[in-house]
Amino acid sequence: MPRLFWKFFTTIWLTLAATIAVIIVIVNLFQAVPFGRELxxxxxxxxxxxxxxxxxMDGEDAAARFVRTSEGTLPLGLTISMATESGACADENTAETRSILKDGICYRISVSGKASVVLDYLALLMPWIAIFVSSTISAAALARYLIRPVVHLRDGLSALAHxxxxxxxxxKMAGRxxxxxxxxxxxxxxxxxxxxxxxxxxxxxxxxxxxxxxPLSRLQAVVGVLRQSPAKLGAMLDRMDREVERLDALVGEVLTLARLTARSSLPLKTQTLDVVELLNEILGDAAFEAQARDVSIxxxxDGVFLADVEGELIYRALENVVRNAVKYTAEHSRISVLCETTADLLKIxxxxxGPGVMRDELERIFQPFSRGKDAVPRGGYGLGLAIARQAVERHGGRVYASLPDTGGLAITIELPRKPTAHGPASNQG
Incomplete structure (x- = not known):
């Protein structure tokens, strides 16, 4: 059961036990029985x-013998006498007297209470006082136990609101x-x-x-050159086209990342695709581009992996990882792509x-606009791996980086056959 339940249970149980213990101590100390006066x-x-x-029924002698026996067993100050006052038997009976008319004689039967008034009231109030005191102490303890963390929570929420x-x-929980x-x-x-x-x-x-x-600064520079040398219009227009293309590519990647982040709580629009076939298409295009730097890939x-995925997202994720490898690998080098399939998981x-990254940068390279400290700029804006991670994690998979023993950088994608509601809690290299 929850720990808080047991703490409440223990506090209440100890309160009841302490109440009973207090009553027993007072009874033994003052010889005052609870509700003793009523008894x-x-x-x-x-x-x-x-x-x-x-x-x-039996007369005066039998009553006298009963009085002696009763006093010997339970002394209450019981006495029996003949009343001398006229009209005594007409008086109403009280809690300590009885008036009986027998054979024309008025008898007065009485008892004399010997209990102390103080002890009587103590015995009467003792249970309620003990319950009140113990309940007050336990209520104060419980209230203090609960209010202190609630105050801290309230202060914390107030800070968040600001x-x-x-x-x-x-x-601040003091070891709770x-x-x-x-x-x-x-x-x-x-x-x-x-x-x-x-x-x-x-x-x-x-x-x-x-x-x-x-790119905006470069566009401004182009405009300045054109104002000074209108004859360079052709070359400057080409330069402006390139800068506009860079701006368009940057805005496109930023919008893609923003859409992935904004739609993270929305359901995927999945379709059944062969992810291995999709990967082979990307590898074919990447091999053509890699020829310019004499890179083999x-x-x-081999294999088939049919999965329920949102095709555009997975295509972007695979393409960004492969193109990132082509971009940063050394010239005249090789890029290897391996696939492992299980019943429910594809691992790429x-x-x-390339130069790789420092070990403490393995997670940072998945943040937007982040690259390794030693990475040589080769175009792009550092958004590719961030988009890849967002896309794969939306399907319940994960993307992580590691450092192979032979150098360079390895990016691993783990994609489940069926998308899950949430991605992994953490990514490990």
Missing amino acids: ELRQQEFVLNLTATVLT GRFDVRIGD TDEVTALAHDFDSSAARLQELQDSQQRLFHDVSHELRS TTSV RVTDQ
């Missing part, structure tokens, strides 16, 4: 009624190990994720601005012979 009054009433019955995503409350602590750690994870998204968004804005500024892989590994 004594009932005993007096019973003895008075019984004595009156004996007197009425855009402060660096707040953390897990370390219950559901409230789990909630606090979930809050910390959510805050960390929001901070990561905010940082990623700010970085994306910065990188997009930076990437847009370069695996042009075909693309290995180049």
